[in-house]
Amino acid sequence: MSDTPCRTAYITTPIYYVNDIAHIGHAYTTVIADALAIYSRMVGHDTFFLTGTDEHGQKIEQAAQARGKSTQEYADEISGRFRALWDAFDITYDKFIRTTDEEHKAGVQVAFQKMVDKGDIYKDVYKGNYCISCEAFFTETQLVDGEFCPECGKPTQIVEEESYFFRLSDYQDKLLAWYRDNPECILPKSKRNEVIRFVESGLEDLSVTRTSFDWGVKLPEQMNDPKHVMYVWLDALMNYLTALGYGTDESLMKYWPARVHLIGKDILRFHAIYWPAFLMSLDMPLPKHIAAHGWWTRNAEKMSKSIGNVVNPKEVADAYGLENFRYFMLREVPFGGDGDFSQRALIDRINSDLGNDLGNLLNRLIGMSGKYFEGRIESDKVRTFYPEEMQQAEASLAKLEPLLFEMQIHRYLEELWRPLAIANKAIDQYQPWNLMKEGKTEEAMALNGLIANLLARVAIMLHPIMPKTTDTIAAALGFTIDQTSYEAIIKEGELLNPFTIEKTPPLFPRIEEPLLQEAPAAEPQPTQQEKTEKATKKEETTEGVALISIDQFFETELKIGTIVTAEEVPKSKKLLLLQVDLGEAAPRQIVAGIKEWYSPDDLLGTQACVVANLKPAKLMGLRSEGMLLAARDEGGLSLLRPESPKIPGTKVS
Ligand code: MSP
Numbered sequence: 001m002s003d004t005p006c007r008t009a010y011i012t013t014p015i016y017y018v019n020d021i022a023h024i025g026h027a028y029t030t031v032i033a034d035a036l037a038i039y040s041r042m043v044g045h046d047t048f049f050l051t052g053t054d055e056h057g058q059k060i061e062q063a064a065q066a067r068g069k070s071t072q073e074y075a076d077e078i079s080g081r082f083r084a085l086w087d088a089f090d091i092t093y094d095k096f097i098r099t100t101d102e103e104h105k106a107g108v109q110v111a112f113q114k115m116v117d118k119g120d121i122y123k124d125v126y127k128g129n130y131c132i133s134c135e136a137f138f139t140e141t142q143l144v145d146g147e148f149c150p151e152c153g154k155p156t157q158i159v160e161e162e163s164y165f166f167r168l169s170d171y172q173d174k175l176l177a178w179y180r181d182n183p184e185c186i187l188p189k190s191k192r193n194e195v196i197r198f199v200e201s202g203l204e205d206l207s208v209t210r211t212s213f214d215w216g217v218k219l220p221e222q223m224n225d226p227k228h229v230m231y232v233w234l235d236a237l238m239n240y241l242t243a244l245g246y247g248t249d250e251s252l253m254k255y256w257p258a259r260v261h262l263i264g265k266d267i268l269r270f271h272a273i274y275w276p277a278f279l280m281s282l283d284m285p286l287p288k289h290i291a292a293h294g295w296w297t298r299n300a301e302k303m304s305k306s307i308g309n310v311v312n313p314k315e316v317a318d319a320y321g322l323e324n325f326r327y328f329m330l331r332e333v334p335f336g337g338d339g340d341f342s343q344r345a346l347i348d349r350i351n352s353d354l355g356n357d358l359g360n361l362l363n364r365l366i367g368m369s370g371k372y373f374e375g376r377i378e379s380d381k382v383r384t385f386y387p388e389e390m391q392q393a394e395a396s397l398a399k400l401e402p403l404l405f406e407m408q409i410h411r412y413l414e415e416l417w418r419p420l421a422i423a424n425k426a427i428d429q430y431q432p433w434n435l436m437k438e439g440k441t442e443e444a445m446a447l448n449g450l451i452a453n454l455l456a457r458v459a460i461m462l463h464p465i466m467p468k469t470t471d472t473i474a475a476a477l478g479f480t481i482d483q484t485s486y487e488a489i490i491k492e493g494e495l496l497n498p499f500t501i502e503k504t505p506p507l508f509p510r511i512e513e514p515l516l517q518e519a520p521a522a523e524p525q526p527t528q529q530e531k532t533e534k535a536t537k538k539e540e541t542t543e544g545v546a547l548i549s550i551d552q553f554f555e556t557e558l559k560i561g562t563i564v565t566a567e568e569v570p571k572s573k574k575l576l577l578l579q580v581d582l583g584e585a586a587p588r589q590i591v592a593g594i595k596e597w598y599s600p601d602d603l604l605g606t607q608a609c610v611v612a613n614l615k616p617a618k619l620m621g622l623r624s625e626g627m628l629l630a631a632r633d634e635g636g637l638s639l640l641r642p643e644s645p646k647i648p649g650t651k652v653s
Pocket of ligand 1: 017026238262266
């Protein structure tokens with residue numbers, strides 16, 4: 001390995017925000033981390049694999065409000081969904097951390113106090129261009145026409161807010177020295193250069209507390225400043241330490257420093273600049289690698305909920321097989337580069353790499369050994385008759401190990417396929433059926449032995465990426481994949497003991513046509529699913545859709561409303577401001593994102609179906625007290641309306 005061998009391996013994913021549904025990007029990071037963790041355990045490292053959810057901050061608070069839930073209740077549900085997804089994906093995490101865990105919050109406070117004591121945190125005033133509607137600061141360059149909010153288009157104001165600052169500027173030189181002295185601290189290496197350029201251009205101190213919202217970790221009690229909560233990124237990054245008990249029960253701290261933090265490239269700055277600076281401030285050792293992968297796109301477009309092109313990992317795994325999908329994600333894209341998801345590419349990988357190269361080889365072996373030797377396979381003459389093949393294959397295998405922790409995972413898999421090519425070629429070249437005809441029984445037996453031993457080697461090294469599939473292959477070949485077989489077969493080059501091969505059904509049935517409709521839909525919108533999951537507690541499901549009871553359905557109060565006024569929301573491309581009569585004392589104000597499809601005149605005096613018991617939310621600073629039901633497909637959006645006029649306030653059931 002390129003690194004000095006270490007006995008512990010602490011591997012982390014980012015902790016995922018609970019304001020969104022899981023998509024292929026989340027699955028990608030998690031699967032890479034899982035493969036590294038399985039590998040580390042297999043080679044005998046004391047491994048700790050961490051994942052979890054990032055639950056504080058204004059975004060989460062707002063997402064909860066929009067769904068009429070308490071923030072904690074909402075965070076519990078979405079966090080639970082992430083965890084359920086990773087469980088369904090057989091992810092072998094050792095801990096699932098939540099930033100709302102009490103131990104985490106306590107640990108972050110300990111760290112904060114240490115930074116204060118060290119003199120790295122000071123109180124000052126944060127001055128900037130503030131958008132009241134979005135409750136966010138923006139830099140001069142982010143503003144539209146030097147004045148307007150880039151998010152909502154409203155005029156911003158210069159606002160001063162009291163804040164604590166972290167002396168990031170003091171760490172500029174130390175960070176540069178770290179990057180320089182540790183060429184592999186940021187992977188791929190090209191990303192390290194980007195970070196170096198950024199840091200060289202100068203670092204400003206970082207505002208690490210907020211007073212504009214509440215949903216966050218409070219400052220340590222002894223600071224006696226209750227109106228501040230910690231900046232979400234400080235809170236979130238600290239999870240890597242608090243998961244090991246930092247500041248509370250430190251029994252797992254032996255795993256620190258992390259072997260690798262896996263992240264996406266969009267959050268590199270936080271991990272490669274803020275995080276090591278915080279750690280330096282805490283006098284903690286720095287992680288070995290921060291590895292940033294690229295983005296998954298769909299037909300070269302960014303995935304987004306509004307375009308409706310988000311790839312739902314569960315749906316893909318259910319249709320194509322979880323491990324096939326794992327293999328595809330890791331093989332298809334060079335780590336660090338962007339990758340486009342297409343079912344065609346996935347099908348090609350399954351049919352070609354997995355079906356033709358790997359699956360068929362096992363089938364051929366089962367067929368040949370069954371036909372000539374009643375399934376018996378012996379290895380003692382393999383190196384006598386096929387020394388070159390064994391040598392070439394072993395040379396390929398020897399190249400593998402550094403590739404994995406250098407994050408050259410696609411190259412690892414590419415290299416791993418060489419022994420398969422050697423095996424397939426050997427069958428074509430030596431033709432066992434001719435060997436048998438010519439009475440060269442020993443050579444034919446040794447050829448089967450060669451194939452079996454190459455397959456065994458590939459199965460072991462493929463195990464981290466396809467654990468169950470490779471267990472099946474190993475079982476057919478009469479052994480179990482574990483540290484002992486890894487050491488004997490891969491490290492010591494031992495050959496398999498004589499065994500009788502087990503017949504195995506084809507591992508990778510051929511796929512002709514895409515199995516999913518072209519745009520696998522994202523998971524159902526949280527509101528619907530949240531309700532479902534909450535009450536059914538994984539009750540009945542049909543074809544993967546959770547069923548809800550009639551009572552749950554009636555939790556949503558649907559009513560017919562008459563739109564009595566409608567106007568455009570200034571500077572908004574999407575929003576209309578409506579007053580809707582629901583038969584109550586006064587009309588409800590509803591802000592609806594339907595401007596692309598309806599003009600105010602189209603709506604005046606018409607009726608629509610309204611969700612009447614939503615918690616009020618603010619959209620562009622305007623209070624919205626309900627939601628119109630609508631259906632949207634490629635042809636556009638249509639409001640759901642009664643077939644004939646109904647009295648305003650009539651219940652819909
Ligand atoms: N909560 C922060 C991370 C804090 S870690 C201390 C966060 N969460 S996130 O849920 O928004 O994103 C998590 C990860 O998903 C990031 O690594 C991000 O790069 C990754 N991805 C989000 N969209 C992606 C794609 N379309 N493709 C690949 N990965 C992407 O950021």
